[in-house]
Amino acid sequence: MRYHVLTLFPEAFAGPVEHSMLGRAARRGLLSVQVTDIRSYTRDAHGTADDYQFGGGHGMVLKPEPIFEATEEALAAYPMTERGAVPVVLLSPQGRTLNQQLVLELAPAPGLVLICGHYAGVDERVRSHLATHDVSIGDYVLTGGELAAMVVIDAVSRFTPGVVGSAENVQEDSITSGLLQHPLYTRPAEFRGMDTPEVLRSGNHAEIDRWRRQESLRRTLARRPDLLETADLTAADREYLAGLGYSGRADGDSDNNSPRPAG
Ligand SMILES: C[S@@+](CC[C@H](N)C(=O)[O-])C[C@H]1O[C@@H](n2cnc3c(N)ncnc32)[C@H](O)[C@@H]1O
Missing domain, CATH: 1.10.1270.20 (tRNA(m1g37)methyltransferase, domain 2)
Incomplete structure (x- = not known):
């Protein structure tokens, strides 16, 4: 699996993807994480990647041009026949909530482009005309998409053969x-x-x-x-x-939030 991360903060990825299982898997050639600074695709001398919102409002918005160009360059590394199979994922609190089913949908792809938003968010044209998936890691708002992208990379990589000790390990996991x-x-x-x-x-x-x-x-x-x-x-x-009294239907009697469950 080849991950292409587009971010304003490439240094955020140094630790998580270089160490532990992901780092080992990368060194063994099982996956690669290419982190691209969105600013390197800007055209002006100041590397302006964000701008004020049309209509006014708080917070800057990431401009579409550098994100489109960086994504297109990442996709150009794939043969034409494979390009359509590379999901372009916009990390966003408005997206489909990440769960194991979505992880399994993403896992067989030859690569993944992960677009990390920041500030007030990303120009809507990225969502409507570039991204194939809009993914949230939960109902809360992060300051940027970097941690969300790492969560996606970590969860998806567990399904790349060889990353986790054995396939059985993964199959025995909760969920x-x-x-x-x-x-x-x-x-x-x-x-x-x-x-x-x-x-x-x-x-x-x-x-x-x-x-x-x-x-x-x-x-x-x-x-x-x-x-x-x-x-x-x-x-x-x-x-x-x-x-144990299970009648065959979920009755919502969950103790999932108890700090020290007995079971
Ligand atoms: C402060 S948030 C912007 C939220 C935006 N104003 C909205 O209401 O949808 C900045 C960036 O963090 C990322 N982000 C925040 N929460 C997220 C979540 N739950 N899942 C995935 N990415 C998230 C997205 O990339 C987003 O563009």
Whole structure:
């Protein structure tokens, strides 16, 4: 996957994309992140990338010309036949909220162009005539699209083969699996009087699998009952859930916001 990030603040990307899994994946040639300063596509001596709003109002607006030109140059690196398959993503609080389904839609693309807005936002013509996707990372407003672009890169990269240890790792993740993941423990077995479940140290893999599945179901029912509506459930899963009082429909009884959930 080739990511092309257009931003007024290229230095913001130095840490996140050079370290950890993304950095390792880039060094192994599994992905690349090309960060372009929108100002380098401006034509005047001052590198003016933003301007006052027509009609007046608070905050500057990013001009369309440098963003169009930088995007067109990024797309020109692809053969004509591939160009249409490269999503041009405008990061915006007005966009479709990022979720795993959208991540999976973006993941097979040969590349992604990510346009980071700033100040009051981006000239509307970028949204209407250049972007193929308008993506929000949640119902809150950031000062710029940089963190949002990093979130997209991180989430999508998990589906580039080889970036995460094994494909199974990704499939076992919360949401991707259709459920929330079971609790995880590591050594020490006992810490400040807090124990770890004995079954996980028993070496009995059938029992471990059963415990994990049931914990995953229990946790999903407690925190995200809506996921059970579409999860791939076996007869044994349904029986277990019935024992927990699940009637087969999401009733919105979520404790997702509790700071230290029991489940
Ligand atoms: C201060 S915001 C502008 C918000 C704009 N005035 C509006 O009401 O839609 C500046 C930039 O941050 C980015 N941004 C802010 N919140 C975001 C979010 N929730 N998801 C993705 N990008 C966001 C966008 O690129 C946006 O152009």
